[in-house]
Amino acid sequence: MIRAGFAGGLLAAGMVTATVACAPAAERAIEQVPVAATTSQPPSETVSPLVEQALPNVKGKTFTSEIVSFPPAARAKPHRHGTAFVYAYVLEGTVRSQLGGEPVRTYRQGENWVEQPGAHHVLTENTSRTRPAKLLVVFVSDTGHKLKVDDPPG
Template sequence: MIRVRLACGFLAAGMVAATAAWAPAVERATGEVPVAATVSQPPSETLSPLLEQALPNVRGKTFTSAIVDFPPAARAVPHRHGKAFVYAYVLEGTVRSRLDGEPAHTYRQGENWVEQPGAHHVLTENTSRTQPAKLLVIFISNTGDKLKVDDPPR
Protein backbone atom coordinates (compact mmCIF):
# COMPACT_ATOMS: atom_id res chain seq x y z
CA MET A 1 0.00 0.00 0.00
CA ILE A 2 2.84 2.39 0.86
CA ARG A 3 4.52 1.66 -2.49
CA VAL A 4 1.26 2.45 -4.31
CA ARG A 5 0.95 5.80 -2.48
CA LEU A 6 4.57 6.67 -3.22
CA ALA A 7 4.10 5.77 -6.87
CA CYS A 8 0.96 7.93 -7.06
CA GLY A 9 2.85 10.82 -5.45
CA PHE A 10 5.72 10.54 -7.93
CA LEU A 11 3.24 10.27 -10.81
CA ALA A 12 1.42 13.43 -9.68
CA ALA A 13 4.71 15.33 -9.32
CA GLY A 14 5.73 14.22 -12.80
CA MET A 15 2.40 15.37 -14.25
CA VAL A 16 2.83 18.82 -12.68
CA ALA A 17 6.34 19.10 -14.13
CA ALA A 18 5.15 17.93 -17.55
CA THR A 19 2.29 20.44 -17.51
CA ALA A 20 4.72 23.25 -16.73
CA ALA A 21 6.85 22.18 -19.67
CA TRP A 22 4.10 21.78 -22.29
CA ALA A 23 1.87 24.73 -21.33
CA PRO A 24 3.97 27.39 -23.16
CA ALA A 25 4.13 25.16 -26.26
CA VAL A 26 0.35 24.70 -26.25
CA GLU A 27 -0.14 28.47 -25.90
CA ARG A 28 2.24 29.20 -28.81
CA ALA A 29 0.59 26.60 -31.03
CA THR A 30 -3.06 27.26 -30.26
CA GLY A 31 -3.20 30.69 -28.64
CA GLU A 32 -4.93 29.07 -25.65
CA VAL A 33 -3.49 28.89 -22.15
CA PRO A 34 -4.11 25.49 -20.52
CA VAL A 35 -5.92 25.73 -17.17
CA ALA A 36 -2.90 24.39 -15.28
CA ALA A 37 -0.76 27.18 -16.76
CA THR A 38 -2.99 29.98 -15.47
CA VAL A 39 -1.74 29.55 -11.89
CA SER A 40 1.15 31.93 -12.57
CA GLN A 41 -1.03 34.74 -13.95
CA PRO A 42 -0.33 38.12 -12.31
CA PRO A 43 -2.93 39.49 -9.90
CA SER A 44 -5.61 41.74 -11.34
CA GLU A 45 -7.16 45.04 -10.34
CA THR A 46 -10.28 45.62 -8.22
CA LEU A 47 -12.84 48.30 -9.16
CA SER A 48 -14.91 49.78 -6.31
CA PRO A 49 -17.70 52.15 -7.47
CA LEU A 50 -18.09 55.36 -5.47
CA LEU A 51 -20.96 57.21 -7.17
CA GLU A 52 -23.24 56.58 -10.12
CA GLN A 53 -25.66 59.31 -11.14
CA ALA A 54 -27.55 60.24 -14.26
CA LEU A 55 -26.39 63.61 -15.58
CA PRO A 56 -29.37 65.93 -15.15
CA ASN A 57 -28.35 68.22 -18.02
CA VAL A 58 -27.28 65.52 -20.53
CA ARG A 59 -30.08 63.12 -21.37
CA GLY A 60 -29.03 59.47 -21.61
CA LYS A 61 -25.61 59.96 -19.97
CA THR A 62 -24.38 58.74 -16.58
CA PHE A 63 -21.49 59.91 -14.40
CA THR A 64 -19.69 57.11 -12.53
CA SER A 65 -16.68 57.42 -10.26
CA ALA A 66 -14.67 54.49 -8.94
CA ILE A 67 -11.46 53.58 -7.17
CA VAL A 68 -9.30 51.02 -8.94
CA ASP A 69 -6.84 49.19 -6.69
CA PHE A 70 -3.82 47.44 -8.20
CA PRO A 71 -1.97 45.11 -5.84
CA PRO A 72 1.79 44.85 -6.39
CA ALA A 73 2.55 43.51 -9.91
CA ALA A 74 -1.15 43.55 -10.85
CA ARG A 75 -2.11 43.77 -14.51
CA ALA A 76 -5.54 44.31 -16.04
CA VAL A 77 -6.55 42.22 -19.03
CA PRO A 78 -6.87 44.18 -22.28
CA HIS A 79 -10.28 45.84 -22.37
CA ARG A 80 -12.51 48.62 -23.65
CA HIS A 81 -14.87 50.98 -21.88
CA GLY A 82 -17.51 50.88 -24.60
CA LYS A 83 -18.61 54.34 -25.63
CA ALA A 84 -17.60 55.90 -22.31
CA PHE A 85 -15.25 58.86 -21.99
CA VAL A 86 -12.76 57.96 -19.24
CA TYR A 87 -10.62 60.13 -16.97
CA ALA A 88 -8.03 58.42 -14.73
CA TYR A 89 -6.06 60.06 -11.89
CA VAL A 90 -3.26 58.27 -10.01
CA LEU A 91 -3.93 58.52 -6.28
CA GLU A 92 -1.09 56.26 -5.18
CA GLY A 93 1.82 54.39 -6.74
CA THR A 94 2.86 54.12 -10.39
CA VAL A 95 0.81 52.75 -13.27
CA ARG A 96 1.90 51.97 -16.84
CA SER A 97 -0.84 52.35 -19.43
CA ARG A 98 -1.06 51.92 -23.18
CA LEU A 99 -3.91 52.47 -25.58
CA ASP A 100 -3.89 50.71 -28.94
CA GLY A 101 -1.89 52.68 -31.49
CA GLU A 102 -0.10 54.76 -28.86
CA PRO A 103 3.15 54.28 -26.93
CA ALA A 104 3.08 53.07 -23.32
CA HIS A 105 3.25 55.82 -20.71
CA THR A 106 4.08 55.60 -17.00
CA TYR A 107 1.94 57.71 -14.67
CA ARG A 108 2.90 58.56 -11.11
CA GLN A 109 0.92 59.87 -8.15
CA GLY A 110 -0.83 63.12 -9.13
CA GLU A 111 -0.71 62.47 -12.89
CA ASN A 112 -3.71 61.71 -15.08
CA TRP A 113 -4.90 60.70 -18.56
CA VAL A 114 -8.07 60.43 -20.62
CA GLU A 115 -9.40 57.71 -22.90
CA GLN A 116 -11.67 58.54 -25.80
CA PRO A 117 -14.88 56.53 -26.34
CA GLY A 118 -14.14 53.18 -27.97
CA ALA A 119 -10.42 53.23 -27.04
CA HIS A 120 -8.77 49.82 -26.71
CA HIS A 121 -6.82 49.71 -23.45
CA VAL A 122 -4.17 47.08 -24.19
CA LEU A 123 -2.01 47.57 -21.08
CA THR A 124 -2.67 48.73 -17.53
CA GLU A 125 -0.30 47.56 -14.83
CA ASN A 126 1.18 48.44 -11.47
CA THR A 127 4.90 48.83 -12.18
CA SER A 128 5.89 48.01 -8.58
CA ARG A 129 6.40 44.44 -7.38
CA THR A 130 6.14 45.55 -3.73
CA GLN A 131 3.81 48.60 -3.47
CA PRO A 132 0.10 48.93 -4.39
CA ALA A 133 -1.22 51.51 -6.85
CA LYS A 134 -4.59 53.23 -6.83
CA LEU A 135 -6.56 55.22 -9.41
CA LEU A 136 -9.61 57.43 -9.27
CA VAL A 137 -11.50 56.78 -12.49
CA ILE A 138 -14.41 58.83 -13.87
CA PHE A 139 -16.67 57.48 -16.61
CA ILE A 140 -19.16 59.48 -18.66
CA SER A 141 -21.16 56.73 -20.34
CA ASN A 142 -24.44 55.98 -22.03
CA THR A 143 -26.92 55.13 -19.29
CA GLY A 144 -27.08 51.36 -18.86
CA ASP A 145 -23.82 50.55 -20.69
CA LYS A 146 -21.21 48.25 -19.11
CA LEU A 147 -18.20 50.26 -17.94
CA LYS A 148 -15.58 47.61 -18.76
CA VAL A 149 -15.62 44.90 -21.38
CA ASP A 150 -12.63 42.53 -21.29
CA ASP A 151 -11.22 41.26 -24.57
CA PRO A 152 -12.36 37.71 -25.24
CA PRO A 153 -9.71 35.04 -24.61
CA ARG A 154 -7.90 33.74 -27.68
Protein backbone atom coordinates in the same frame (compact mmCIF):
# COMPACT_ATOMS: atom_id res chain seq x y z
CA MET B 1 20.70 16.93 -5.18
CA ILE B 2 19.31 20.14 -6.75
CA ARG B 3 18.58 22.94 -4.30
CA ALA B 4 14.85 23.53 -3.80
CA GLY B 5 14.95 27.22 -4.82
CA PHE B 6 16.78 26.49 -8.07
CA ALA B 7 14.54 23.54 -8.92
CA GLY B 8 11.41 25.53 -8.08
CA GLY B 9 12.57 28.35 -10.34
CA LEU B 10 13.17 25.92 -13.18
CA LEU B 11 9.76 24.36 -12.61
CA ALA B 12 8.12 27.77 -12.70
CA ALA B 13 9.94 28.53 -15.93
CA GLY B 14 8.73 25.24 -17.41
CA MET B 15 12.28 23.95 -17.83
CA VAL B 16 12.15 20.90 -15.53
CA THR B 17 9.49 18.26 -15.99
CA ALA B 18 11.07 15.24 -14.28
CA THR B 19 12.24 14.58 -10.75
CA VAL B 20 15.81 14.16 -9.61
CA ALA B 21 16.67 10.45 -9.86
CA CYS B 22 18.85 10.38 -6.75
CA ALA B 23 16.18 11.81 -4.43
CA PRO B 24 14.55 9.39 -1.97
CA ALA B 25 11.01 8.27 -2.87
CA ALA B 26 9.35 10.58 -0.32
CA GLU B 27 11.18 13.60 -1.75
CA ARG B 28 10.41 12.58 -5.34
CA ALA B 29 6.70 12.61 -4.53
CA ILE B 30 6.98 16.17 -3.25
CA GLU B 31 9.04 17.30 -6.23
CA GLN B 32 6.57 15.98 -8.82
CA VAL B 33 4.59 19.19 -9.00
CA PRO B 34 2.92 19.90 -12.35
CA VAL B 35 4.34 22.97 -14.08
CA ALA B 36 0.86 24.50 -14.37
CA ALA B 37 0.54 24.48 -10.57
CA THR B 38 3.68 26.56 -10.14
CA THR B 39 2.90 29.18 -12.77
CA SER B 40 0.01 31.58 -12.58
CA GLN B 41 -1.50 34.65 -14.15
CA PRO B 42 -0.50 37.97 -12.63
CA PRO B 43 -3.02 39.25 -10.08
CA SER B 44 -5.79 41.46 -11.39
CA GLU B 45 -7.31 44.73 -10.29
CA THR B 46 -10.29 45.19 -7.98
CA VAL B 47 -12.96 47.84 -8.48
CA SER B 48 -14.75 49.74 -5.70
CA PRO B 49 -17.70 51.82 -6.99
CA LEU B 50 -18.07 55.32 -5.54
CA VAL B 51 -20.81 57.24 -7.37
CA GLU B 52 -23.21 56.48 -10.20
CA GLN B 53 -25.49 59.37 -11.08
CA ALA B 54 -27.53 60.25 -14.15
CA LEU B 55 -26.48 63.70 -15.35
CA PRO B 56 -29.56 65.91 -14.91
CA ASN B 57 -28.47 68.38 -17.59
CA VAL B 58 -27.31 65.82 -20.20
CA LYS B 59 -30.14 63.47 -21.13
CA GLY B 60 -29.07 59.83 -21.55
CA LYS B 61 -25.64 60.24 -19.89
CA THR B 62 -24.39 58.92 -16.54
CA PHE B 63 -21.44 59.99 -14.38
CA THR B 64 -19.70 57.08 -12.65
CA SER B 65 -16.62 57.06 -10.44
CA GLU B 66 -14.70 54.19 -8.90
CA ILE B 67 -11.44 53.32 -7.20
CA VAL B 68 -9.40 50.72 -9.10
CA SER B 69 -6.84 48.98 -6.88
CA PHE B 70 -3.87 47.08 -8.30
CA PRO B 71 -1.97 44.76 -5.95
CA PRO B 72 1.78 44.48 -6.58
CA ALA B 73 2.49 43.27 -10.16
CA ALA B 74 -1.24 43.28 -11.03
CA ARG B 75 -2.33 43.66 -14.62
CA ALA B 76 -5.78 44.31 -16.08
CA LYS B 77 -6.95 42.36 -19.12
CA PRO B 78 -7.08 44.33 -22.38
CA HIS B 79 -10.48 45.99 -22.56
CA ARG B 80 -12.66 48.77 -23.90
CA HIS B 81 -15.06 51.18 -22.22
CA GLY B 82 -17.54 51.32 -25.09
CA THR B 83 -18.82 54.82 -25.74
CA ALA B 84 -17.68 56.12 -22.33
CA PHE B 85 -15.30 59.05 -21.96
CA VAL B 86 -12.78 58.03 -19.27
CA TYR B 87 -10.61 60.08 -16.92
CA ALA B 88 -8.03 58.27 -14.73
CA TYR B 89 -6.04 59.83 -11.87
CA VAL B 90 -3.24 57.97 -10.03
CA LEU B 91 -3.93 58.14 -6.30
CA GLU B 92 -1.09 55.86 -5.23
CA GLY B 93 1.85 54.05 -6.82
CA THR B 94 2.89 53.90 -10.47
CA VAL B 95 0.83 52.54 -13.37
CA ARG B 96 1.93 51.68 -16.90
CA SER B 97 -0.79 52.19 -19.50
CA GLN B 98 -1.21 51.89 -23.25
CA LEU B 99 -4.10 52.71 -25.52
CA GLY B 100 -4.30 51.10 -28.97
CA GLY B 101 -2.10 52.92 -31.50
CA GLU B 102 -0.28 54.93 -28.81
CA PRO B 103 3.04 54.41 -27.01
CA VAL B 104 3.25 52.85 -23.54
CA ARG B 105 3.20 55.55 -20.87
CA THR B 106 4.01 55.47 -17.16
CA TYR B 107 1.94 57.51 -14.72
CA ARG B 108 2.93 58.28 -11.14
CA GLN B 109 0.94 59.48 -8.14
CA GLY B 110 -0.78 62.77 -9.02
CA GLU B 111 -0.67 62.23 -12.81
CA ASN B 112 -3.67 61.51 -15.02
CA TRP B 113 -4.89 60.62 -18.52
CA VAL B 114 -8.07 60.49 -20.56
CA GLU B 115 -9.46 57.86 -22.90
CA GLN B 116 -11.71 58.83 -25.77
CA PRO B 117 -14.93 56.85 -26.39
CA GLY B 118 -14.16 53.57 -28.15
CA ALA B 119 -10.48 53.55 -27.08
CA HIS B 120 -8.83 50.14 -26.78
CA HIS B 121 -6.97 49.89 -23.47
CA VAL B 122 -4.37 47.23 -24.32
CA LEU B 123 -2.21 47.58 -21.17
CA THR B 124 -2.82 48.67 -17.59
CA GLU B 125 -0.46 47.39 -14.91
CA ASN B 126 1.11 48.20 -11.58
CA THR B 127 4.84 48.62 -12.23
CA SER B 128 5.82 47.66 -8.67
CA ARG B 129 6.26 44.09 -7.48
CA THR B 130 6.10 45.19 -3.82
CA ARG B 131 3.70 48.16 -3.52
CA PRO B 132 0.05 48.59 -4.53
CA ALA B 133 -1.22 51.18 -7.00
CA LYS B 134 -4.60 52.87 -6.98
CA LEU B 135 -6.57 54.90 -9.54
CA LEU B 136 -9.61 57.13 -9.34
CA VAL B 137 -11.48 56.49 -12.59
CA VAL B 138 -14.36 58.66 -13.79
CA PHE B 139 -16.67 57.75 -16.68
CA VAL B 140 -19.24 59.74 -18.61
CA SER B 141 -21.22 57.05 -20.41
CA ASP B 142 -24.49 56.28 -22.11
CA THR B 143 -26.99 55.47 -19.35
CA GLY B 144 -27.38 51.73 -18.93
CA HIS B 145 -24.30 50.74 -20.95
CA LYS B 146 -21.61 48.44 -19.57
CA LEU B 147 -18.51 50.38 -18.45
CA LYS B 148 -15.89 47.70 -19.16
CA VAL B 149 -15.75 44.93 -21.74
CA ASP B 150 -12.70 42.61 -21.68
CA ASP B 151 -11.24 41.53 -25.00
CA PRO B 152 -12.23 38.00 -25.98
CA PRO B 153 -9.50 35.40 -25.28
CA GLY B 154 -7.33 34.36 -28.16
